[in-house]
Amino acid sequence: MALLPWVMAGAAMAEPGPSGLPPMLDLAGTGTDPAKIDYTLLPELSGTCTLVTQGDATWQFRLHNYLAFFDGKYWCMWSHGPRIEDHPTQHVRYATSTDGVKWSEPQEIMPSSSKEGFRYIARGFWVRDGKLLALASHDEAYNEKGKVHFFGKSLQLLAFEWLPDSGTWRPLGVVFDDAINNFPPQKLATGEWAMMRRDHLNNVSMLIGGVESPLKWESRPVFDRTPSNAFKPDEPEWWQLPDGRSLGIIRDNGGSKRLFRSLSSDNGRTWSTPELTNFPDATSKFFGLRTSRGSYVLVSNANPAKRYPLCLSVSRDGITFTRMGRLPVPVAEVPSLQYPHVIEHDGSLLIAYSRDKRGIEVVAIQLDEIDRLERGEIVVLAP
Template sequence: MKNLKGLVKLYFKATILLLFTIIFIGCKGNITKDYPDPVTNPECKLMLEGNWLKDPHQIDFDELPKIPLQHAVVSDVTPEGVNQHNYLAYYDNRYWIMWSDGPGVEDRVGQVVKYSTSTDGLNWEKPKFLTSYPEGSEPGSPHYNTRTDEGLRWISRGFWEYEGEFLALASLDEAAGFFGPSLSLHAFRWDKESVTWEYHGVVMDNAINNFPPKKLPSGEWLMSRRSFDYVERGVDFMVGAEERYNQWEVYPVFGTSTHLEAEEPYWWILPDNKNLMALFRDNRKSGYLYRSFSTDNGRTWSSPVQTNFPDARSKFHGLRLQDGRYVLVSNSNYKKRDPLTLAISEDGMVFTKMGYLVGGRHIDYPHVLEHNGYLLIAFAGDAKQKIEVVKVKVSDLDKIGLRNK
């Protein structure tokens, strides 16, 4: 009888231990409580893990694997200008880059959008104007290089290949704050015959996107939107453009002004090719990215949750590689915008590897492009006074795993 009671106690303890392991500790797999799932576990905080990771806010960035790269400077307006909001594209057998170019500090009256092209991603042509100066806000005008609602500025918003046309997006608003009441998103069309950018029209009133539209599995297009009063009302996503470039429906992400101060949203499609994941910078200085999921092509989103992925309150970007992996380039040092790192995920939800790209100075606002076995990563360098590009072999990312263990 004593032996039977002992066996029962042992069985009971083993069962409790097993349940505890499954429910609270978990293993890698969508059936556990500790792993994210768009449908069953959208509130999960896990976004960065690995034997190399102890505390996301105590990462030794000098010990991260250094990613081999080639480097180029596209534009340098040191010491009196600002260069930022850089976006890349590959079109018509050339690399393209656009950015905001302004006087003094960022987003003052008279800021314009410039662009350059390259055949190899490292040797770039002399920068040219994509937009003209905003009306009444050119050099020599009364409010040029100031912050006031009596002057305007352009802000670079990215390239978009749409219905056989190559478009460049830029927002226009008053330069007093973020953002002015006349805020609107505009499109310019590349004309191959005249070799110039021609004004195309308004994409959306009261809107500034973060990155250009991407196509959903449904065939619709999706991009984020901030209205001029987004700080109070939160951020949105815009779905549409099936028939016209300026045809959109707006869907709010509830909680982005209450759970956090959401900035600069970014999203991608998960491997199931139906569910979406969005990430948000948090201006409340939590030091982490927030995450939300959509299971209906961007119409509704789960309540944003603070993840364990560190962030310096800076713009970030990533993409799904042709081999199926996901990369995220960001300022993952929560204390400052230095360095830029590249993290790798197999499923787009949890990142298990991280490598060091560029650092030792203020660098931010990355944008990533994959083409012909390489990543091109553009960013603003030296406190937003340079537009720079690094070129990385995709195959070199495999070496990160050798040290991230």
């Protein structure tokens, strides 16, 4: 496929790409040119922040945070490791909360791997048929040179089922071999479950299934990562558009500082060639969903210079984002905020993120505040 050279990445991309879709970014005030965004002057949303867990001398690392609401409680999981980041003995822990503010003491979903040199990485909660499942990947942490790499050849995606009577997690088995998902499964219009997958070489595909069994899936290719291609796909995400098509959004590790996107018109079974968008990105993980009020929100590190601030962008059609604000995260100095995950419950969004890869925090924002951002009613305060 022909990709725009990165030297063109600073130009406004107002014309439709090969998919025929309009630009991904068209903000009120700055239009389609991301270079015009002043991140210090973005409107700040109102919300409430709280701490879930903080690293200590023994277990410094906290990242890959995911949320769910199940059985009357909020649940938060994360990767829990000795070093930053993803070293052996890393495992997955979780905490619960009845109000999203006060969180329980962390507990293990599984202990450190019994295999020497292996790690677990948190991959999200999945509420399926009235049961709560936890997903985690398992693979070798080091390459042949003794350095952390992504991913090992033994890579597997595993599932664990919550047993409320005993308060324990039961291993279910292998969801898929040579697979790490980015976010837990969501429903297609067909009633099937689907989630984006990477293999140990970071090729991107779509896993479709999960109906007959949480361990039964088929894989459909989205994009293969090749050394000769400037586009380096990573941490893909997808959502369903109002017309039933699926839009895939992909992080690029190739230096473009932009998000890529791909379109499927057959429920994730085939995808268009990923195209460079004009949506800026600090080369980090992001998350998007459609709220119960019909708007789409995308929480991301939109500032290409650094992972701060953590931004929330709004779109009415799920294709073009027309407003962008910043999350109300307290700071004493400029932190690194990353890897958001978002759920909606009881009229609010709860957003989990990692601060400096050492602590997990959540911020609650009412849907009314998202509506105000979409209408342009939040006052911008000069720094």
